[in-house]
Amino acid sequence: MHRLNFASDYTEGAHPKIMEALAATNMMKTSGYGTDEISERAREKIRLACSCPDAEVYFLSGGTQANMTVIDALLAPYEGVVAAETGHISSHEAGAIEFTGHKVLTLPHELGKISAESVKRLMEAFLADGNREHTVFPGAVYISQPTEFGTLYSLKELEELSQVCREYSLRLYCDGARLAYALGSCENTVTLPDLARLCDVFYIGGTKCGTLFGEAVVIPRKGLIPHFFTIIKQHGALLAKGRIAGVQFDTLFTEGLYESIGAPAVKAAKRIKEALIAKGCELYLDCPTNQIFVLLDDEKYNELSEKVVMSFWDKPDESHTAVRIAASWATTEADVNELINVF
Numbered sequence: 001m002h003r004l005n006f007a008s009d010y011t012e013g014a015h016p017k018i019m020e021a022l023a024a025t026n027m028m029k030t031s032g033y034g035t036d037e038i039s040e041r042a043r044e045k046i047r048l049a050c051s052c053p054d055a056e057v058y059f060l061s062g063g064t065q066a067n068m069t070v071i072d073a074l075l076a077p078y079e080g081v082v083a084a085e086t087g088h089i090s091s092h093e094a095g096a097i098e099f100t101g102h103k104v105l106t107l108p109h110e111l112g113k114i115s116a117e118s119v120k121r122l123m124e125a126f127l128a129d130g131n132r133e134h135t136v137f138p139g140a141v142y143i144s145q146p147t148e149f150g151t152l153y154s155l156k157e158l159e160e161l162s163q164v165c166r167e168y169s170l171r172l173y174c175d176g177a178r179l180a181y182a183l184g185s186c187e188n189t190v191t192l193p194d195l196a197r198l199c200d201v202f203y204i205g206g207t208k209c210g211t212l213f214g215e216a217v218v219i220p221r222k223g224l225i226p227h228f229f230t231i232i233k234q235h236g237a238l239l240a241k242g243r244i245a246g247v248q249f250d251t252l253f254t255e256g257l258y259e260s261i262g263a264p265a266v267k268a269a270k271r272i273k274e275a276l277i278a279k280g281c282e283l284y285l286d287c288p289t290n291q292i293f294v295l296l297d298d299e300k301y302n303e304l305s306e307k308v309v310m311s312f313w314d315k316p317d318e319s320h321t322a323v324r325i326a327a328s329w330a331t332t333e334a335d336v337n338e339l340i341n342v343f
Helices: 016-024 037-049 063-074 116-128 155-167 178-183 192-198 228-234 243-252 257-261 265-277 296-305 334-342
Strands: 054-062 080-086 104-107 136-144 171-175 200-207 215-219 283-287 292-295 311-317 318-324
Touching: 016 243, 037 063, 037 215, 054 063, 054 243, 063 136, 063 171, 063 200, 063 215, 063 228, 080 116, 116 136, 116 155, 136 155, 155 171, 155 192, 155 292, 155 311, 178 200, 178 257, 192 200, 192 228, 243 257, 257 265, 265 283, 265 292, 283 296, 283 311, 292 296, 296 318
Parallel strands: 080 104, 080 136, 136 171, 171 200
Antiparallel strands: 054 215, 200 215, 283 292, 292 318, 311 318
């Protein structure tokens, strides 16, 4: 039986322009590991988009690899990384950070976000602890834009976090797995140049935003992480055929494709959300990006599961289930209409 698939935003392959570019360059002979001319052209386009001409840009194989590699490289052996309890590294990466020997130090969240004030309180308590030499030192702060809940940090919130991190010598790292959907939201106030100005490292998501695979890690201050290329290789995140990632990001950053690719998904999600509310559905939480979180009674959930692939999100009580519906850059109007009719 055919089921509509709204489980995630990376169920499709790649944007047609990327497929065309991959086909056109398929038989080229280039150097490996991202040292080719196409990858360098992609880096220059990313630097330009971020208004950061000296940034180092590296193409890694995936999001978990990017998070694990960057965080391990930023931290000393005795340090951990601060994140929301719901952060991706805290909940959905199978202990990848801990696997490198670093503890994830979790903080309470508000719709997936941590505040500058909560980081400040953590650091004040740490510094006041006479036994802190026996504990894990906070060394970096991890956030994502959008968050796991599809919510957005405002420019003001990001500036406050950045200021606190610099005050306490913490590195600020932003996971941009779904960054295109943040940029495509009318409620967004944070630009790529803002991320480059306020974060020590961030990555531009490709896998969930139109590529077959791959993420672009941006280090705004050159030399912040010495020998990062070698560290990527140590973590198994370096692509031998690096050109394949380079071609994809070169395409994404041609004629503003990356900055525009997320908007249709956000628009589709808004239409789905409004239609489901009109049908009497209750939102589990509201967000301004490409994800819709719906609370269903279990009878309705079981009925819909036979027709739609959705992501399980939470079981708030014995008779209800919260699900996530995700639109993507490839979601069509026909997909949206069919989903609304099913509900």
